[in-house]
Amino acid sequence: xxxxxxxxxxxxxxxxxxxxxxxxxxxxxxxxxxxxxxxxxxxxxxxxxxxxxxxxxxxxxxxxxxxxxxxxxxxxxxxxxxxxxxxxxxxxxxxxxxxxxxxxxxxxxxxxxxxxxxxxxxxx
Amino acid sequence: xxxxxxxxxxxxxxxxxxxxxxxxxxxxxxxxxxxxxxxxxxxxxxxxxxxxxxxxxxxxxxxxxxxxxxxxxxxxxxxxxxxxxxxxxxxxxxxxxxxxxxxxxxxxxxxxxxx
Numbered sequence: 001x002x003x004x005x006x007x008x009x010x011x012x013x014x015x016x017x018x019x020x021x022x023x024x025x026x027x028x029x030x031x032x033x034x035x036x037x038x039x040x041x042x043x044x045x046x047x048x049x050x051x052x053x054x055x056x057x058x059x060x061x062x063x064x065x066x067x068x069x070x071x072x073x074x075x076x077x078x079x080x081x082x083x084x085x086x087x088x089x090x091x092x093x094x095x096x097x098x099x100x101x102x103x104x105x106x107x108x109x110x111x112x113x114x115x116x117x118x119x120x121x122x123x124x
Numbered sequence: 125x126x127x128x129x130x131x132x133x134x135x136x137x138x139x140x141x142x143x144x145x146x147x148x149x150x151x152x153x154x155x156x157x158x159x160x161x162x163x164x165x166x167x168x169x170x171x172x173x174x175x176x177x178x179x180x181x182x183x184x185x186x187x188x189x190x191x192x193x194x195x196x197x198x199x200x201x202x203x204x205x206x207x208x209x210x211x212x213x214x215x216x217x218x219x220x221x222x223x224x225x226x227x228x229x230x231x232x233x234x235x236x237x238x239x
Contacts, residue, residue, distance in 0.1 A: 048218035092214045097170040
């Protein structure tokens with residue numbers, strides 16, 4: 001099962017309510033057959049710009065990262081569920097960045113410009 | 125049973141580590157030409173790292189610097205652009221300006237003024 005990362009921005013709420021919201025989302029994830037691996041809290045901070053969600057404007061939010069393994073078909077239903085949740089400002093599921101292959105970058109390769117000066121193909 | 129434990133102090137730890145990687149990549153802010161040629165410095169560009177991505181953004185307008193200014197190779201430039209756009213949409217980085225927290229970072233500019 002491919003590995004996904006959920007970048008979740010929750011409304012700025014008090015601790016028990018945030019815990020309840022997180023519990024709800026993770027239980028919904030597990031209902032759809034996902035295996036939750038880790039939950040990180042990036043802290044509550046001011047949003048980079050004012051966001052409106054569910055007819056409310058938000059200035060602050062709690063940032064959470066959930067990485068989980070899930071079947072590919074359930075990602076859509078998960079996004080739908082998250083968009084319906086009132087406490088969630090912005091949900092985003094992306095492929096986990098650590099699973100991407102890191103290719104070696106050679107840097108800028110110098111191109112011999114003299115070859116490019118004249119047209120290589122022979123004109124008829 | 126789901127035990128939910130919010131891991132605290134995540135933001136501070138992440139910020140520290142990313143600052144360390146950034147400073148390792150940029151030991152001499154004076155010599156830009158030497159450093160930015162090696163694109164392999166930026167191994168992986170994730171959309172969560174504000175520190176790395178905010179360097180390639182203009183201070184007051186939030187424009188992404190082009191390849192002439194950053195001096196990166198095609199691949200890395202594209203990755204960084206995509207990372208910036210993603211981070212802006214996902215709500216990690218401001219769009220119209222550069223986050224004032226990252227003002228002190230060395231600038232990524234290849235501009236040569238005529239003497």
